[in-house]
Amino acid sequence: EAAELASLPATTGVKALPASTPGVVHVAGAPEPRGAGSRSCAPGEENCLPEDGGTIVRDDLDALLFALPKRIREPLMRHPMRTSLLEVVLDLGRRPEARFLGVQGGEFLCDSEITAEDLELAEEAVGEFGSDNRAGVTGTLHRISALRSRRGALVGLTCRVGRSVSGHVDMIRDIIAQPGESILFLGAPGVGKTTVIREMARVMAEGAAGLGTTAGRRVVIVDTSNEIGGDGDVPHPAVGRARRMQVPDPTQQQHVMVEAVQNHMPQVVIVDEVGTNEEALACRTIAERGVQLVATAHGQVLENVLKNPTLTELVGGVAPVTLSDDEARSRGTQKTILERKGPVTFSVVIEMRERNHWIVHRPSDESVDMLLLGKRPIVESRRRNEAGEVEVQEIPYDNGAGEDDDRNGERYSWADQLSGISEHDALNELQRAGYLGGRGGGAMGGRRGGRRL
Template sequence: MKDASYLLLCLQILPEGIRQNLLKHPKRGDLLEVVLDLGRRPEARFLKHRGGEYLRDNEITRDDLQAAEAAVGEFGSDNRAGIEGTLHRISAIRNRKGVIIGLTCRVGRAVTGHVDMVRDLLDCGKSILFLGRPGVGKTTVIREIARVLADDLRKRVVVVDTSNEIGGDGDVPHPAIGGARRMQVPDPSMQHRVMVEAVENHMPQVVIVDEIGTEAEALACRTIAERGVMLVATAHGQTLENIIKNPTLSDLVGGIQTVTLGDDEARARGTQKTVLERKAPPTFSILIEMRERSHWIAHQSDKSVDNLLQGKQPVVEMRTRDENFRVVIEKRLYDKEEHERSDVSSLVMASKSSIKLGSSLFQEENNWVSKIGTLFKFLEIEKVASFLKQATFPTKMRWPRTG
């Protein structure tokens, strides 16, 4: 009943029929978000399920959106709003005139247990940066980390909560962050100022911030780290290489610079005279790629960056869970192409059960040609080539005749 009441707080802005359908839905416990777009049918999306489900035959009208907007109240300059006392988030899409033509109602949950994946790293007190695609659970993880650091490790923790996603909406933080203090940010463009203000005014041992995305925020992170304060943050990107190649965020892992070597040194290294090297110590000593919710790759930032710039494979820790939900840590060489292969493999697995071509499903062994065609249609050629090198094809596959 408690879960239903909490879910109802998120659904209360929806039209009555949609709300009732969702409250009775067998997968309501896995509800991720509800999408309302003008002129389209309302759609629900669920955790662990690809695609969405339409909630009614009728399309969303302007009256539906206006009623929802009135129920939400005021949106921030980032077109986000929340529901007081909860972790739910409502985001708006506007037309060129500023009128709302779409809403995304995302269900926020205080999920526990993820911190076990990095508990040993928290004990060492080094700054940690989390990367991962949207929806993989980055904010959920740093929310739980805030609670563990404040309550279990008795650290002075300040959460810089730009969109109130970590500590929820309202002036009183959600219990999910435990005893951590929370500083709200008037406007997203001021996030870097509030980060520095937190250190200057409130003497935290740990600062936690979501979505580092600008050069000013990256510089604020370095300023904080140089004062001996531990940082836990997320950033835009999925892999370490994304950050290295991003001129705005590369400083988070030390930045890169072009160096000209002498003839003897270039010969000794077996490289060209002009090479790329790390410019400074990383702001974040540890970087974690969240491939899936229970599949993480942990980097020692300085060593991994140096190795990647030299064309070598760094040693990383692959952190997963076994069938008993216990954390398994395995040291291995980093495979930067694994992420792309995982994306391709996931699409192929989905194609077997859910991708439709005409009126038939991809279920038979002799449909591999069609599947590969689908990959060429939706993915980059490099990813397809990488997949084909490792794919196991049916032994009785019959290729179609041509000509």
């Protein structure tokens, strides 16, 4: 295998970024092992590629490829889009398929179908699968997810390429320079949320001139599936000096989050994929203790979180309010409306539309209140230009859905749509959506679940 690797052409087009590259944060501190987090590629360094806009991408792709059967590995090692490889899909009885960033659909790697022996060999080459059917390659950021039959037999593998990226933190360096502002990242799968919080862990733990300090903060990563710090007992160099707590069972993530605060006194807690009500409550508990949170959550835009009763606690929660007749008349609304019921856990919410285009809700409570009123909040649109500079522009919020609404041009009045139905039916609808407590869908149960203004 070593001879085979040596015969391949080295990664081409690698050039060191000059120190004067616009939009670059130069991290201070001890030298980083294997160049992780460095803002330039060393001469002759393989698996390192500058991207447009001042970011540097590193991967340990060879470690993943050598876990695959030879007939699948060879086409990928010589593939012209190797550096854009997103994942390799191996399904029993089907041809192996590679998927690339920015390309619709996949590409078959060979004509022969995947056999049970192929899957067994690949399984032996990676780490042990957990209860969430995820494993990794020790010392790397790659993730391997298993498909199993009803009897538990392995019938498929999804081999996801993990990459260490330096430079994305420039998009929000003014925000993370202020201690205490908790940040929630939203975005479609594959847009780079985990990659960003991994770099944030390194920069915040080591300190950076661009953050106004060379002293790092006490950062603890709660790593449920080893996606942030990589597989193995020693964290990947991409997280720098941040400490990492592994989670033995995904259902225990909320307990490990609280344990991190109680036992290790962090200033910052970083967690990936907040997805249950218990984890949302754990986030609130941590924030109430004065610890800064950086997290990702399921959802592409802020409205997804507002419409998800499980996650609304992250942005203060949503509760129905019953107005008096006079108040409803003065507001021009029906008697039952939705309002934010408490302070937000995350003062900053970032929608990652693309890798170099982010929408920032800051402060997030104002955006939540405006959306619940059916209005369009003013947000920050942050884009990285070709020169690597981050351009910030204040614009009216657009969730990107492209929906039309004839009500005075307002496209975000989903919370006001109850005005077209009766009070009784409105309360029943809120009950079914999970915003009201109590039993049954009756209006009386709904009234007890809300507040009266």
